């Protein structure tokens with residue numbers, strides 16, 4: 296069976312027929328024409344893969360998984376759904392690293408974006424002098440590898456690089472570089488997007504700007520990103536990678552805020568923060584083995600320590616200079632004396648650090664487990680309330696293991712308010728990530744704690760925003776977007792009036 300310039304094997308053709316039968320029996324009628332049906336998969340294994348995500352909590356059964364061989368296939372699929380009496384919903388799935396079904400489509404069609412990459416034939420990542428054109432399905436680690444070949448690099452990252460470009464740009468894409476270079480959505484120069492009406496639009500701040508701003512941070516609601524043009528800078532080759540330990544929260548947060556207020560060569564290139572609780576699992580692997588006992592004693596004594604993670608990029612010929620710059624930075628900080636620890640690493644080793652952890656956890660069966668995460672943006676003026684009301688009063692008092700807890704500030708002026716992402720209304724705000732990994736029978740307990748934390752903010756009148764927000768009621772979404780809700784709705788009416796896209800977010804469905 297031949298379609299265009301590639302061959303569909305017999306088994307696949309049979310599956311296509313099966314898919315038509317299932318779709319006819321299920322939600323999608325009339326059966327899609329052959330040019331769409333040929334890319335639909337309904338075999339149990341493919342459907343099962345699309346029904347779970349990194350969270351391992353939510354499940355939604357799609358009617359079919361669509362495997363596009365071209366952008367045009369995506370256009371045809373969306374147009375077809377728009378044209379029938381009972382349109383089906385459509386969710387782009389990048390890497391499925393959401394934690395609450397955001398890339399799923401109950402009774403709808405999941406578009407496996409990875410498949411698009413298989414057909415790009417080398418055109419998925421094209422590096423130019425100042426930017427890189429990247430397929431929406433590409434993963435950031437591959438973008439890093441391709442740009443490094445030219446001595447270039449994107450400036451803004453996420454902590455983990457095996458995420459798709461379309462997936463992170465639908466949220467924001469944040470990490471320790473955000474205070475300086477903005478979130479990943481602030482580093483996009485141009486996009487190709489297939490809207491919920493099936494129209495392919497090229498957009499930027501100067502051209503079709505409404506689509507551009509809608510899609511960035513738009514939770515997949517307005518269109519499927521098929522190409523993003525990302526700004527590049529010169530790549531460093533090495534990093535000084537430090538962790539500084541604090542026992543006093545206000546000293547810790549004041550120093551973080553100081554660090555993100557700096558500019559130019561004086562500034563760090565990356566600033567994050569980690570909370571290390573006196574609870575299992577206690578991961579001190581960053582620190583030299585000989586220092587781990589005294590760090591452990593400090594944690595036992597205080598019940599918690601706060602760690603600033605700070606990185607300065609450099610090239611081998613500027614070794615002496617970077618050491619001086621790091622020493623200058625440290626002079627102004629109030630960590631516990633002698634509790635500063637430094638590593639020297641390649642730029643790639645540093646950026647790809649979470650994958651190194653993944654490689655340790657996977658064989659132990661500790662990666663593919665439930666992840667009831669809570670990610671928040673908290674205004675700077677209320678961050679001490681978080682320490683008192685959440686860390687001390689809730690987290691330290693409950694018998695829930697600690698996992699990875701991160702906390703670091705960023706500057707609002709590096710974000711663009713025209714974009715769909717929502718952040719607190721203060722010049723500086725913190726991101727907090729309570730990144731739990733747990734067993735299935737403990738999910739309820741962790742989720743209850745997450746609710747208790749959210750309730751604390753509500754009761755205290757603290758205007759936080761959730762990041763990577765899990766499924767909410769309509770009312771909660773309206774609250775989440777706050778004064779942006781009318782804009783969010785208007786954009787939906789304009790770009791996806793039949794409300795087909797990314798139903799797993801639960802905003803309009």
Ligand code: FAD
Pocket residue numbers: 348349386387388389390391392393394397398399408431432452453454455458459460461462463465466467468469470514515516518519520521649763797799800
């Ligand atoms: P998916 O889960 O596949 O999709 C997410 C949403 O985007 C869905 O609504 C989907 O429909 C939509 N979508 C997917 N592709 C497209 C597209 N091409 N066009 C339009 N919409 C699309 N985030 C950070 O910001 N910073 C971090 O440091 C960070 N670290 C992480 C570490 C780990 C281990 C994990 C699992 C996640 C982390 N995240 C982080 C969260 C991550 O950015 C989001 O979950 C992101 O959505 C994952 O990308 P994905 O390709 O897996 O998206």
